[in-house]
Amino acid sequence: MVHVYNCHPFTSQHIVQVEQEPGLVCCGGGALFVVATGGCKVEAYSLEKEGCPLICRFATMGTVRSIRHSNIGDYLVTIEEKNSATYLRAYTNWRYQAEEKARVGVRLLGHLLGGASMSGGVQMEIIEIPLSERPVAVACCSVTGDLLVGCETTLVLFTLRRQNQQNLQNQSQQNPQSPWPNTQQIFSQSQGQTSNTNLSILDFERSVILHIPKMTPRQVALCGGYVAVQAELEVLVLKLEATLEPKTLKETSDTEKSADYLEDQVDFLLIPRHQELLGDRAKDCDIPVSIEKTGLVDRGQYTLSYVLFRRFSPEFFQGCSVEEMQLHSLQLYPLFTSNQPVSLEEPSCMFCFFSLPNAGYLYSLKGGVELLSTYQYPEKVLEAVLTDHLLHVITKSALQCFTVRCAAVAARIEDPYIDTTMKACPPSSLEVCALRMQLFIGLRSVCVYGCHVILLSAADTETPDETERTTQRRGLELKEHTKLTGIFLAVGIDPATTPALESLLSRPFLSRKWTISSPKETSSAGHGWNLYVVDTVPPLALYQEMVEYSQRYTETNPQAQSLRHLLSEAHLLLRASLLQKQDQRPIREGGPAVSLQAGSGSGPARKNTVDRHEVEEALRQNCAQLGDCFSRGSQKDCHLALPYYRMSGLSVTEVMARNRPHPGSPHFYGPGFLFYLKHYLLEETDQTLSQESADEVIDIFSQSEPSLLVSVCASPSIVNINPARTLRILQHLEDTVGVSVPLTITMATMMLRLGDMQQYTQLMERHAEMLLVYGFIEESRLLLRGGGTGGGSGQQKQVCPTELAQQLANSQPGLLVAAMVALHENNKVQLEQADHIFKELGCENCLQVDFWEAMLMASSQDAVIQELLFRLVSVYIERLTNSESKLPHAPPKRKSLKSADDLINSCSHFGALYPWLTVLSPCHTTSSQHQEALYKLQSLLCGPSLALGSVAPLLERLSEETLWGFSLHLLCATRRGLYDSSIEKLLDRCPQAIIAFANHHLQDKNMALWWQKLLPELCNRTRAAADNSILLAALKETLVVVAMETSPAEFLELIPDDGTASYFLPHLLTCSQRHLLA
Amino acid sequence: MTTKTSLLKVILLGDGGVGKSSIMNRYVTNKFDAHLFHTIGVEFLNKDLEVDGRQVTLQIWDTAGQERFRSLRTPFYRGSDCCLLTFSVDDNQSFLNLGNWKKEFIYYADVKEPEKFPFVVLGNKVDVTERQVSSEEAQQWCQENGDYPYYETSAKDATNVAVAFEEAVRRVLAMEERTDHLIPTDTVKLHRKPRSAATCCS
């Protein structure tokens, strides 16, 4: 379906003063080129100046059959005839032909020698491009200025080269006939208008020949490496890529194979089938293409890929005779975006347009080939031109515009956030629409430059009955308008009543915006032809008209699909102009017959930024309206309200105001609006609503979605709600849906805000702590403010405790810690965020440590465990050293939630204390705080999890002077397996613990240490201090063990030489007896 | 229907320095420059004129006479309607070279029937007193080579310049008259199928 909107896309028209009847017309580089019928003269008129004055006039060498202008290089290319021979020629420096009698230099392609330009001034030059086949069609690449020539069975690609004058002179003196060896490729630099200071001479290099024996080109197009060929009823698009690697042989043979295969098939296909092959599949078409490379050898290879093939069968259409069913208006159309990923040379988007008399087709070629839009025409269309904003088509009697979807494709490439909850843009599949048409008589051709649409009309040579039909149809208006201008009239359309385009012509309409300027009207009326320049309105103005137009829908039927469609159209219009305005590159200035820059005022740069600002403002406005549309609309696509409102820059308060129901009307909030609001409350944290707005939010949800009230209340955006009022609403909710833990906690929060501690406590006591913890897991924002609720998100946001968390820290610290652990384990808070919370709560040294300890019990993530172990070791050490120093350091405010014993009993990471530790540091020696810290640290060192390596540096700094310090060092040493030195140290510092130590550690593979280390050590020490009862007791214990573990012979060996036999004898006896038994 | 305007391509050939560029300048702009640069390559300009009541556009092609520019000029001989073989009366060698010029032209222009092709011979610089080529010598050469019209011109004082060009036009038109009914030169239809003839644009 084609929507029809009564919007006027044209502002004014004037007639170009041409003396001879124009035969061909083309435009580019700010100029309009007119070739007189059958003549050999080109007249160039300025499209940028008022009244289109003549720029210059120059002779061509033959009768021009086809003409094109290239913006890059500012050259014209023609297909000419002379004496039945056909020639291809390029006209450069044509702007210097102001004086018609000036000589024109002529040379062959590649023969670079300036004529008079070498000695005198700049001279117009014609480059003759010899071809082995007759040229049929030409096209210039708007990106590179390269030239594509379609011949009868081949396509020839010429690369544009530029050499500056200086180099040329040197070159030509050495060898006047050789082509330049060091030519340079021309990129985006726009030549022409003003570049006489740095003049360079153009030339072309024949780079590739494509053989397409099975296709007879009618039109060709070239852009950014894409090559399009159009035959009568076929279109083929190829991508030609220059690569440095040699072409893969496989590919070539493939092509040949399929070609052979299809060749056989073709004989059977008498009537071509309708066919559409997209992307890679296009290679299955029966049109073989082969590459013949002609450029210089070092330029690398070209590879070819099929992009699109479309074939129409002649019987496929109705309403048009089979002979008339021919394709026309082939166009490749690039769009550049601000975030150009690749080189400047390569546009981000590429589109291909072609047209039959009754329908036009627009394809997007990059990032997957797809048909964007099909344009169904109301009447037989003669020619069509695609631009950024609009598609212009001409029928014999009218100029009409359709909207285009290129901007929807480009916007998505430019901004990856489109189609997320952040941003939106109407889809590229959005149905196109037709705008109000403009009537003319006898239109022949159309071309477009910027905002100028150039139309050529010529005396009707149509058959009498055809004229009659037209006259009948146009009825009265024609007469009316003939009085006014005799040339055109405007027709109004009301799509609400007349969806069919045929009825476009049913109502006369004379636009107030339409201005006519034809100074010599009488002179132009004399002949049967006219050359019009019709200006399109600036996109912003068209946008405004669309908005105005949409008001009517808003009033009558805001839910109507048409309103949404119209606003989407308006949106894309603005997108297109934003895309284009960003493009500051000179290549696009004045555009290759595409840009829609309004006028040519002074200081275009400044004007552009002002324009841009205006367009951006309009886009925000439009997004707000689209937001309204989706917020009130049906369930379908209602989620789009969110991104559109976001892009509108409206505050929540403003959005709420826009969605407020009219008093008295039985209105409900639309699903889109609620979706928006939910997302807003869940995600936005930096904007806090006023109390009034916050209360309104509560009202909206209590009315529309009461089940969400708890999570709404938890949103930090609405902290300013009136707690008493909210409590009433929550109470009501509880009465209707029943008690739930999160609801109770929310109500408790409100009580807290009211300062009613009694009620608060009562509410909190309604549920067991475990249930409360579940409540917090369900709605973490009851405790935490800020930060994403959906865990796993990469970036960590700063979170803060709520007032409830603050309260819990004081009144129910255990609950708070348990809740935080639960939140962490459920990925609702991360360790660093939890740290921040405790810091904010002012309990870094107490509750936070409790949290870590509790986390150790709960967590199963190894990385987290190691981190926590490290932190706890540091904390314990700090506590030990701080309470040791006599400084007036504030001890922890409270006792820890878990004692060392609790931890040892309940947490696997805390090990049971080794027995010798109790001997080493009896409990009464220090304060209980100190004792607890020591026990916990010792317990960790006795446990299985602590990685000694990470904490060793911390422990090493501790003094060994104190017994507890010594105990820790000893623990480390034993954990490292340094038993020898540990035994020595222990005997030095605390021999009474040695047996406990040895019993615990000297087991299994360390058993030998009893006699290898401990026994000799004790013998030596008792020898020195024979009266030391502790040592003697230890020696005795040791001998018992040794006697148990060694053979009598070994035991004998162990007895020191100076030993008293009577002392050792009993042990030797035990040993022997045990041995005998065994 | 449009009034039929013929585009006639007339090419000036002859040794470097004989005055080809000067003749063209004199004819089109009515000026003379005593210190003209040698032409490099090929240049042309159009001049509209009426001959015997017929409107024609004369496309005058000036070529570089120097031998080193040979390859630059020869590709453009093709499609010429008339060739003006030019020498300078004060330079015998340029006269002796006329035959070579004629041969070069016929070869590169790919003239089908050289005997019928309209050549016009110009002896330039007649204002100079020290002549090396006599009028009779020149006339005889013209006679022997195909009865070409011969004009003694001076770009310096404009003698015979316009007359010579008008004669060239007459020769061409006379040729056309003879062949006109055979090959209609101004029709559009080439290899197109009839149904595609409707509009011809850009």
Ligand SMILES: Nc1nc2c(ncn2[C@@H]2O[C@H](COP(=O)(O)OP(=O)(O)OP(=O)(O)O)[C@@H](O)[C@H]2O)c(=O)[nH]1
């Ligand atoms: N006295 C006199 N000098 C002339 C005449 N025509 C040309 N000259 C001079 O002869 C010189 C050469 O003339 P050009 O017109 O450049 O000769 P050309 O045939 O174009 O030479 P190329 O471009 O090298 O082929 C210039 O200095 C002219 O001024 C003439 O009729 N009389």
Ligand SMILES: [Mg+2]
């Ligand atoms: Mg010359």
